[in-house]
Every structure is written in C-alpha cells, then in structure tokens.
Amino acid sequence: MQRYLIAIPRPGAAPADLQMASEGLIADRVASTFFGAIQIVRTPETHFRDVGSGRFVVGRLDGEAKARTHGDDRDLAHWWGEIVTISIRSDGVSVYRDPSGRLGCFRVEQANQIILCSDWKFARALVGLTPDISWESVIKALALPQFLSRQTGLRGVCEILPGELVELTPESCTTTLLWSPADLTPERQRRRSTTPGAAASALRRTIVQTIGAQAKNYQRPILELSGGVDSSVLAASLAAVRSDFVCVNFVTASADGDEREPARRVARQFGVELIERVRDPARIELERSAAADQARPSARAFAQESDRISLEVAQLVGGDCLISGGGGDNVFFSSPAATPLQDRLRAGLFGRQTFRTMLDVADVADRTAWWAVKRALAGRRRTFRPSLDFLSSKAIGMVREQEHPWLDAAEATSPDLQVHVESIVQIFGPITGLSRAQHLPLLFPLMARPVLEECLSMPGWLWVVDGYDRSLARQAFADVLPADVIFRRSKGGLDHFSYELYRLNRETIRHMLLDGLLASNQLIDEVAINSELARTSRIKDYRFYRLLELVDIEAWARAVFA
Template sequence: MSDAKRAALSRDGTPALLQSYWGGYVSVRARGECIELLRDPSAALPCYRAERDGTKLFASDLALLAAAGSETGQVAWDALGRILYCAGLPTSETALAGVTELRAGEVIAVDARSERTITGWSPWDFVEPGGGDCAAGAVLLRRTIEQCVAAWSSPYRRPLVSLSGGLDSSIVAACLAQSRREATCLTLFTDDPAGDERGFAQMVCESVGLPLTECRYDLDAVDLGRALGSHLPRPSGRVEAQPYEAAHREVAVRVNADAFFTGNGGDNVFGYSQSAAALADRALQEGPAAGAFATLRDICRQTGAGPLRVTRAAVRIARQPPGYRWKPNPSFLHPELVASLRGMAFSHPWLAPPPWALPGKAAHIAALVRAQLTLEADRSRMAPLINPLLSQPVVEACLAIPSWQWREGGRDRAIARAAFAGRLPAAIVDRKVKGTPDPFCGEIVQRKCEELRARLLDGQLAQHRILDPGAIEDTLRPGRPTSGEENVRLLELANVEAWLGARPSYPSGGGPAVYSGAAG
C-alpha cells in the first residue's frame, strides 16, 4: 500500500476503505482512545466477540475466544429459541451466553467508557431505482464477476469447485477456468433423478475444460449424532449436508486442493424471484406505461401464472408498507415459545428501507441478508471456503439492476444469463428447472425415522421446551408421509440437537488457524 493510500485510509476511515478495498476481512482502526472495527459487507470473515475481566475480545473463530480465556460453552436457551424462530435472520446474538457477533457491514466503536454500533455499509446506497441499459449491465456484471473470481483465486493453485450444473456454480467454474487455475469440479447426485445433475455438470466441464469428479449422496455417511457447525456459536446446517461435506473433504485430499469455491448466494445476488414484486416495482417507478406491460408478460412467461393473477398480486404488493416483512418459522416449536415470540420485531439494518424503496428491491436485499448464515460450512476448517458471487463488487453491481430487468424475457436471473451467454453452453444458460437433493432428505427421514423421533423427543430441545413433542409425535407417526418442508425442518432440528450434544466444543488454549484475505 502506498503512503498516499495509507494516509487516505487514516484520514477518511471506513468510507475510504469500503470504496477502495474488498475481500474477507475485519478492519481495526485506532482513533485516539477509540478503536473502530468494521466487518466486511460480504460476511466472508466472521467477527465474534466476548469479554473477560472487563477486556473486550474479538476473534474470527470461537476457538480463539476460548484460547483468550473467554467462557464459550454455556448455551443461551432463550437466544437459541429466537434463532430457530427467526428463520435465518442474522442477529448480533448467538446461541452461546456471552458471545455476540458483529454483522456484515457493521462498525463498532469502542473506548474505555462506551461503545456504539453503526452501519458502515448499506445496500441501499447502491440501488438505482430507474436502472440502466440491460446489455451494458450484463457486460459490467460479467467483468465484475470475472475480476472477483480471479482475485479470490490468485493465492491458490488447485481450487475445488462445487458444481451442481446450475447457472450460478457454472459461472464460477467458467471464471476459474479462464483464470487458469488447476481447478477440479465436484458434483454430487442422488439415486432419485430429481437430484442427479451429472449430465449438466459434465456439459459445463467439457465446455470450460475442467475435470469433474462425481460422488453419490451416501446414506451411510449420515450420522444423526454428529453435528455440522459444531465449531460455531450457533447451530448451522442440516443433516443431509453431511455426505456433501464428507465428499468435499475426501476429494480435496485426493486432488490436494488448497481452497473450496462455490456458487453459493447466486440466487440471492441475481435477484431470483417468482413473485409479482417486479411488476409492482416498475409500475410504481414508471407508472402504467408500456414497460409495465412488458414486465407483466415476462412474469407470466416465467411463472406460468395468468396476467390477472399476476396483476392482482402486484397491486397487493404495491399497497403494502415499505420494506420487507421477514417471516418466522414456528414449525415444531413449542406453543409457549411461539406465543412468547409472536409480535417479535425482526430487526436488521439492511431491512430498514429509505422512503423511496421499492418492494421488489427490498426483497432482493432481504435475500442478501438471508445468505449470510450459510457461509461457514464444515469444510472451511480444512481450507478456505470462497463464495465469490457474494463479493462486495458483485453485490453492488447487482443492487444497481432493477428487479424487472432480472426477469427480462421471462427468465429468472436474466442479466446473469445474458452476461455469460457466450461463456457457457446454451443448455446451461437457458435452464429453467434445477435439480434438488430434497428426495434424499425424505429418504433420511424415512430410513432413520425411529432414531430421529427418539433424539428429538428425548433431547435437550424438548427438555427446555423449545420443541413441541406433540407435533414431532404426530409428524413421525408410522405410516404418515412427510412433506418436503417438514423433512427440511426435522433435519435442521436434528442437527441442532447434535450441536447441543457437542458443547462445549473447544477447551481453552486450543483452536485452528485463522484465514483472512482481502483484495483490492
């Protein structure tokens, strides 16, 4: 860094840093007796905090807090109940007593007498309600993604890419191939055809010139007593991801991978939606002009809904108060817990809209918020886990694109599709249906039903009146088929129970090395 840049950062602080640099970092800046910490807007590096004997501790890993002498093992049961009810909303509290978290883009200023937390980066600062030319937006987006993938991959020689064959992970694979890394792709498949995307993954790898490894979702790799995210201060993940994580670790050893790359967050960043919010946005922005009718046609083509139904939905959305209404998930939670949390305010700085906010863009920003608790997979303990589509420059470029442009031509994520139309096979760019491992979730619940019932009914969640035993009994009674949503929630709760059984995770004095990287 030049002396001039160092002087500018010292003088201008957080705004200068956010404008000139991006990556996975927590910055620390001294201003007299005050210390300012900023967590980068992409949430690529965690920032947990605790206190010991009046000393404020900040670390990127729970084990480091324990190594500094912080008590990190006691479960905060009230907070755990709120976390399960809040359905993926990032909060400053964790499920461990005395451990909190600095949220992405937040700045905390600490001195000997006080502290305050402010929003250092807001997504609303990059929203352009009117938007610009779609073709120019696609070119800018492609260049931004290519540059971000190249920057992230520059320290590594052999990245391992999680490739589903869908658009988002295919974009990352294409950019890695262009950056000339010795990358290997890995795709997982289920026995059910709905979760078998090997044909699409093969098509991508043949097109971009990368080798592909295929692994089966193995039911024998599922252990209901083993926790994903045991190293984290809040439960994270679901049981069905255990074979996914295991396959990545095994292949990484085989190919000597030094980083994991994913397309995680693509739907969130690229404005994926099946609602009528884009029509509401365009009508509110431009009035009932020809553009609104074009967006109506696009939404009908994408969703298959009729124009009257879409119009009515758009009118309802347009009449709602500004902002996004975060929805809780009370499924299988104890009625007393749900009653105590009903009416709870779901607070996050990014969910507070300016007066001119459009509903579709508010939903887009809420999707960015939702992605932030999915970034610390277990394999990140083995090698850095990179989610380049959530990079700050990519997010800022996508925020400037109006919601209706993401639906242009009746295609979801339309600008991203246009951006890589010449870099990926047409069959990938034009895909409308994506595979899912959901059938594997159903298989786990069906095959391990008795063990699942016993763990949930006899576990700590039920003992602390967080789970509703009656709802568990009814759902898992013999002969009753379970829905996809029920399977997902049950496997989430099973992982929470295993996470509780793993506490305390780290004795004082030990912990893994910390990864931290930044790019400019």
C-alpha cells in the same frame, strides 16, 4: 483456516494472559492511547496487514472497493475480501466487517477486556470462556433458522454483522451500518434506463474480475459444479482467467439430485476435469453438529456429505481451495415476487416496457398476467415467515419479528430493493458453519462485495427479462455456456436424499428430540413430533425437513455442553 482474536484491555486494566497452548500461533501487539497494549493472536494462515494511519486488515484482502460508504470511518471500507478492518485512533478503536461476511467477527465483553474473534472455539481456547446457551436466541433459530442476528446462541457473545462498524471508546460501544444496501439506491435508479445487454456485460465483467482476484492466490482450485446456472456461471468465469481448476459434482441416487449431464457439458465446454461422487445418506451422523465450534446452530446435517466429498477430491488432486456458487439464487434475484412490475408502476412508467415486465413477472412465477398486476398493486409482502411447526406454545409466544440492519436500511428504499435484500440476508445462515471451510478455504465469489454491489445496483425488471429468473446472469454468459444449461428452468434438489436421511434415522430423531435439550427447555411440541414420527410421511409434504432442522439445533446444543 483463518482465525484470529483481538484482546482490548479496558482502561487501567493489565493485558490479559492469553492461553497460547497451541503451537504456531502468531501474536502481535499494537499500542492504543486509551486501551494500552492491544493483543492480536492469529493462525499462520490468517493474513495481517498494516495499511497505515493506525489501520490494520485482518484476513485475506482481495482488492480495493468502490467508494460507496459514508461517515468518518469510511476509509475502513476501502478494501474487500474475507476481512475485518481495524482502526486504532487517539480516542478509541473501530472494527468493520466486510459485507460478504466470510470472516467471522464476534464480540465478548469481560471485566478486564473486550474480545473480538473470528469464532467461538478459538476464543474459548485462548481466554477460557465458559459456554452458556441463550435459549431466547435459540427460539429465534428455531423460528428463522436461515437468519443471522447480532445476538448469537450463546449468552454474552454478540456478532458484528456483515457491513457493520463497531466503535469502542473508554465510555461506550456503538454499532452502526457502514456498508448499507440502501446506499446503492441512486445507482439502481440511474440504471433504470440501462439496456439488458449493457447490464449483462457489466455483471459478467464484475464476476470474472472478482473470481480472478479471489482465486489468484491458489494453485489448484476445486469448483463445486452442480450443473445449475450459478455454478456454471462460476465455471465460465474461472475459465476466463485460468484453466488449471478441477470440478466436483455431487450426485444422489435419486433423479432429482443427479445433475451429471449438465455438469459434464459445462466441463467439456472448458476442457476441465470433472470428478463425480455420490452422496450417501447412510454416512451422515445426525448427532454430530458441524456447528459445534460456532456460536449459533448454523450447520445442516445433510451438508456432511458435501463436506466429505469436496475434501476427499481436494486431497486426491492436490486442491488448495474450494469454490461454491452458494448465494447465487439470492444475489441474482431468483424470486417470484411482483416487485419488478411494482417498481415500474411506482416510477410512473406505464408504456410498452412496463407491459413487457408484467408478462415477464407472470412467466417467472408461472402465473397469469392478471395475477402479476394484482400482486403489484397490492404492495410488497415479506418473503419470509417464521417457521412455527412443532414449536411449543411457550416458544411460539416468544417469537419476535426478525431484525437485521440490512432490512432496516432497506425499509426506506423501493419494494424491489427490499425484496432483493431480504433474499440475500437469508443466505448468510446456510453458508455459515460448513465444516469443509475449517480444512480448506471455501470461496463464495457470488457473495463477494463487488458482486453484491453490482447485483443490488440493478433494477428488478432486469432480472426477469424474457420471463427467466436470474435473467441477467443467463444473458451475461449465454455465449460461452451450453444453451440447455444456461437457459434451463429446472433445478436439482435434495428432496429424496433428505427424505432418505429422515427415513434411515427416524428412531434417532425421536430420541434426540423427545429426550433432548429442546424438550427439557419446553421449546418443542413433543406430542406433535411423536405423532409425526409415528405416521407414514410422504416426500411431498416436506414436514420431515422441519424435523431435520430441529435435530440440527438439538445437536448443536448438545455439542456446546459436551
């Protein structure tokens, strides 16, 4: 696992003694005019490269990026990968985090030094930090569990968000957005005249090149193949550059989570091995948080089975990395929003193509054309709302609108791009803190910077052509994937699996929530929770999902103090 810590002493302060208790750690020192000797400690798996001119890349560097950033420190964004880039200058230190967000970057201010680190547990072991939960931030997690923000769930621990640049001088610490989705607006406008075929070809080329660059350093990749569009696209892309990968398919006992047939067809198409394993809700421990070592409650309990199966299969076949299609829905603009039509109307386009987009938007949303027109004329609506169910009046009163620098940057762009960015921002939480990533590299090619930039450069109407969501991705790989897979409209789900998890653990949930830290801090509505647990719930009402969310946060809070 890639882990690092950068200790920057304050001017005049002696370098701190790091508690190098773990054997095998690698320590480097870099001189700084103002800050003195900067210490960099990392695990052997963590790459560290001096790229010249006082710049260093920490993490797995996958390639050079297109010049889309701006400002004096734009050279820090010259590369992409699971990386954090550092610049040590005569007047200070700058740190930039790749927009994929795959390598963590947190900042902790101490009296004698500033700590930058990949994760809370690593910093805690090296500098002896004492955890202190920020319950105000926990309220944000309760209301918007899918979002990341600069303030984590621990006091004094701030996250440098994907694409952000932090500049440290002896007098100040400033944070700006070096990589911004808004910078892709000119390219998005230019591509308004692009044909769907040309756009699909460009997308395919980018995905194939990206997964090739990411997987080239591994001998035996394991692809998590659900049989859906996103993972099937990755199977086709991986097969274009190598044939020595193995696929794993997660199966549930219920029909909604059994996608073995489409997964088998994809595996046969490329002549690769497919291993099928059943998720068992009885093996999940709600009291155990996979995010116990994280600075915020990011993990979900139901992912424990995916973690277990992937690691077992990797051990069975000698796999040395995992590849997931997570983020595909978000990056490929799988949205029922009417903003593709709104974007055409705002551009003053009222011809045949706009009429076609109206019908496409209606088909994707499974609504009428009149609905599409009304929604487009009504303006943009935010695609997310705070989840207030089962929160106390105290907590509800403290919920604030979610802030994120990507959302702020997108406000000045088209509604179409705003919705796309809102969707992508919401996936960072769910793909963070997965415990299998602590044991093997876990790649998310569809969240890599080249793919993000390619997708955000495409106008929304291209993603709904012919009434299919993720239309560009489907077209891009239609000639190499089975038609009944790439053009399927249905999606697998975990509703029955999650309901069974809830049903098996109803009493555990009751005790964890009603006798836990969230209750003692008066953040949840104990009466409403007790009433919900007492009634005979149904799968279709989905309120049990909300209780499982609360349990995940409770488990994290207990783990922090454990």
